[in-house]
Every structure is written in structure tokens, then in C-alpha cells.
Amino acid sequence: MMNRILLVAGLLIANYYATTFAIWLGHWSSHSRYSPLREFHMGGHHALYPDSNTCLSRTFLYGTGRHDSLFALLPLLIAQVAALGLVTPAWLRGVLWLETLAVAAAVIWLHSQFHKDRATLDRFAWFNGARRVHFAHHDRDVNFMIGDPFWDRLLGTHEWPNPAGRAQPASGSQAGESCPLDGRAP
Numbered sequence: 001m002m003n004r005i006l007l008v009a010g011l012l013i014a015n016y017y018a019t020t021f022a023i024w025l026g027h028w029s030s031h032s033r034y035s036p037l038r039e040f041h042m043g044g045h046h047a048l049y050p051d052s053n054t055c056l057s058r059t060f061l062y063g064t065g066r067h068d069s070l071f072a073l074l075p076l077l078i079a080q081v082a083a084l085g086l087v088t089p090a091w092l093r094g095v096l097w098l099e100t101l102a103v104a105a106a107v108i109w110l111h112s113q114f115h116k117d118r119a120t121l122d123r124f125a126w127f128n129g130a131r132r133v134h135f136a137h138h139d140r141d142v143n144f145m146i147g148d149p150f151w152d153r154l155l156g157t158h159e160w161p162n163p164a165g166r167a168q169p170a171s172g173s174q175a176g177e178s179c180p181l182d183g184r185a186p
Contacts, residue, residue, distance in 0.1 A: 008092065015084070015096045017150070019103040022076035024151040027144040030072035037072040045069040049115060052135040060112035070108070077104055111146045136161045 030041035044063020049055045063069055077100065084096050113119040114131045121127035130147055137143040142159035145151050152158035 008095070011088070011092065011096060012099060015099050016103060018080055019077070019100045020107075020145060020148055021151055022080045023073055023104065023107055024145040024155075026073040026076045028157065030069075031141050031144075035072075037075070039066055041069045041072040043067045046138065049138055052138050055115060055135050055138050056117040057115060058117060060115050073104070107146045114146070132161045133158075 026037070027041070029035050030037045032038060040063070044067030047067065048061040048063060049057075081097055081100055084100070085093060088096055110121075110130075111134070113121050113127070114134045119127070119131075133143050133149065134146060136159055140159065142157050143149070143152055144157055149158050
């Protein structure tokens with residue numbers, strides 16, 4: 001019985017990191033000019049929120065059709081779920097699939113909160129810190145994972161916002177609403 005508990009715990013931990021890696025890799029690769037998924041992410045989300053000066057809105061803005069960022073993440077998540085189906089025993093498969101779905105849904109929800117000027121989580125310091133890290137992503141190709149910087153730190157793509165409290169503006173960015181890196185609307 002103890003062996004089964006340790007196996008499940010180990011697989012849940014491994015699956016969490018596999019899921020967050022799939023999300024990180026899907027996000028990172030969608031920034032490549034050679035990626036067939038680039039238009040989904042860059043033409044959608046980054047067109048709606050081009051830099052840290054225009055990163056907040058009253059409601060989260062979704063791209064549609066060919067500009068829906070979610071499609072950039074789906075191929076690797078689908079591959080992960082398929083692999084789980086092939087290599088895990090039936091009694092565990094559903095649990096790992098649910099965990100994958102829960103982690104992906106949590107990342108998507110947290111990301112939507114980062115871009116809302118009156119987010120549900122505004123009162124938490126950890127949220128505002130994670131939001132600042134994410135806003136820096138809209139100025140530079142850094143910080144590809146939402147909420148958990150493990151893969152960004154491991155793979156050298158993690159960057160803290162600059163100490164002045166604002167992200168460095170991207171060259172050629174359009175002026176829009178001010179968006180201080182403290183995450184609060186002006």
C-alpha cells in the first residue's frame with residue numbers, strides 16, 4: 001500500500017512538472033519566428049497587450065480564430081495526455097489527466113487575472129510579484145511560464161522586472177494606458 005502511495009505521489013509531482021514544461025515550451029516556441037503557432041500567440045495576445053505599458057484591461061481580452069493564444073499551448077498538452085494514456089496504468093490515467101487539466105486551467109485563469117485591472121487576487125503580494133514578472137514578458141522574450149518560474153530559471157529565460165518599477169518599453173511599441181509594474185491601474 002505504501003509503495004502505491006509513493007508511486008502516485010511521485011507520478012503526480014512528475015506530471016505537474018511535465019505539464020508546466022509543456023506549457024512553457026508551447027509558449028516559448030510560439031515566440032519563434034519559425035513557429036507555425038506564432039500567429040496564434042503573437043498575433044493574438046501580444047497584439048492585444050503589446051508591452052507592459054498596455055497590459056491591463058477591465059476584462060481579459062482574448063484573441064479569436066487564428067489569434068487565439070490557447071492554440072499555441074494545445075499541441076504539447078495533447079501530446080502529453082496521449083503519452084500518459086500509453087504509459088500509465090488505467091487506474092492512474094484519469095487522475096493524471098485531471099491533474100494536467102487542472103494545472104493548465106489554473107495557469108490560464110491566473111494569466112487572465114494578470115491582465116485585469118481589478119483582479120480577484122490583487123490583495124496578495126505573491127500575485128503582484130508574479131504579475132510584475134509577467135509584465136516584463138510583454139517587453140522582452142523572457143518569463144514564459146505563468147506563476148511558477150521553475151522552467152524559466154532552469155532554462156535561463158527568467159528575468160526580474162527592472163528596479164525602477166517599470167518594464168523596459170519594447171522598441172516600436174505603441175503608447176497606450178500606463179501600466180506600472182506594481183500591477184495597479186493608474
